[in-house]
Amino acid sequence: MSSKLSDTVSIRPMQADDLIQAEALDRLAFSDPWPAGAYIYEYENAQNSILLVAADTSRRAGQELVAAAVLWLVVDEAQVATIAVMPQYQGKGLGLKLLATGLAQAARRGAVRSHLEVRAGNAAALRLYYGLGYQTVGLRPGYYKDNHEDALLLTLEGLDAEKLDAIAAEA
Ligand SMILES: CC(C)(COP(=O)(O)OP(=O)(O)OC[C@H]1O[C@@H](n2cnc3c(N)ncnc32)[C@H](O)[C@@H]1OP(=O)(O)O)[C@@H](O)C(=O)NCCC(=O)NCCS
Structure with a gap:
C-alpha cells in the first residue's frame, strides 16, 4: 500500500458483511446519504457494477x-455512482487509489470513458477528479435539493487499465 497509508489498509470487492458499515460510512461522508437499503440493493444487483471497499484490518x-x-457499467461507460472515504482517512490518497482501482477494473470490462456528477462546491472531490484527468462537460443549475447547489457533470475519456493500475499503485 502507499507510504502515506497504513500497511493494514487494502482494497477488495464489497462483501455481504460490509453492507451495514458501508451505509454507516455513507452517512458519515455525505450530507445527503443514500437511502437505507441502497447498498443492499446495489450488492444484490451487481452484475453490471463494480463495488469496492477499503478495509483497515487494524x-x-x-x-x-x-x-x-x-x-455502474453502462455499455462502454463507467458511471461513478458514489465514492466515500472516512473523514480521518481523507487526504491520504485513498480516494485516488480506490477510484483508479475501480476505473481499471471498468476498463478491463470494456469501459472506455467515465462519467460522474459532483457538487460544484466539493473541492476535495474536484481535486481528485481533475487530478485524474476528468473534464467538466456540463452543469445542472440548482440540482441538489438540500441546498440548491449546482451539479457539475464530469467525463474522463480514454480509460487505460494499465495507466490506472500504475496510478493506484502509486497513490
Ligand atoms: C472526495 C473524496 C472521496 C476524496 O478522497 P480522499 O481520499 O480524501 O482523496 P485523496 O487523498 O485520494 O486526494 C486526491 C488527491 O489525489 C491527487 N490526484 C488525483 N489524481 C492524481 C494523479 N493521477 N496523480 C497524482 N495525484 C493525483 C489529487 O490532486 C489530490 O491531491 P491533493 O488533495 O493533494 O490536491 C473524500 O474527500 C470523501 O469521501 N469526501 C466525502 C464524500 C464525497 O464528497 N464524495 C464524492 C462525491 S462526488
Whole structure:
C-alpha cells in the first residue's frame, strides 16, 4: 500500500458483511446519504457494477471499512455512482487509489470513458477528479435539493487499465 497509508489498509470487492458499515460510512461522508437499503440493493444487483471497499484490518472487528465506491457499467461507460472515504482517512490518497482501482477494473470490462456528477462546491472531490484527468462537460443549475447547489457533470475519456493500475499503485 502507499507510504502515506497504513500497511493494514487494502482494497477488495464489497462483501455481504460490509453492507451495514458501508451505509454507516455513507452517512458519515455525505450530507445527503443514500437511502437505507441502497447498498443492499446495489450488492444484490451487481452484475453490471463494480463495488469496492477499503478495509483497515487494524481497526476493531465490524469497524474495518474505511472507504467504499460503486461504479455502474453502462455499455462502454463507467458511471461513478458514489465514492466515500472516512473523514480521518481523507487526504491520504485513498480516494485516488480506490477510484483508479475501480476505473481499471471498468476498463478491463470494456469501459472506455467515465462519467460522474459532483457538487460544484466539493473541492476535495474536484481535486481528485481533475487530478485524474476528468473534464467538466456540463452543469445542472440548482440540482441538489438540500441546498440548491449546482451539479457539475464530469467525463474522463480514454480509460487505460494499465495507466490506472500504475496510478493506484502509486497513490
Ligand atoms: C472526495 C473524496 C472521496 C476524496 O478522497 P480522499 O481520499 O480524501 O482523496 P485523496 O487523498 O485520494 O486526494 C486526491 C488527491 O489525489 C491527487 N490526484 C488525483 N489524481 C492524481 C494523479 N493521477 N496523480 C497524482 N495525484 C493525483 C489529487 O490532486 C489530490 O491531491 P491533493 O488533495 O493533494 O490536491 C473524500 O474527500 C470523501 O469521501 N469526501 C466525502 C464524500 C464525497 O464528497 N464524495 C464524492 C462525491 S462526488
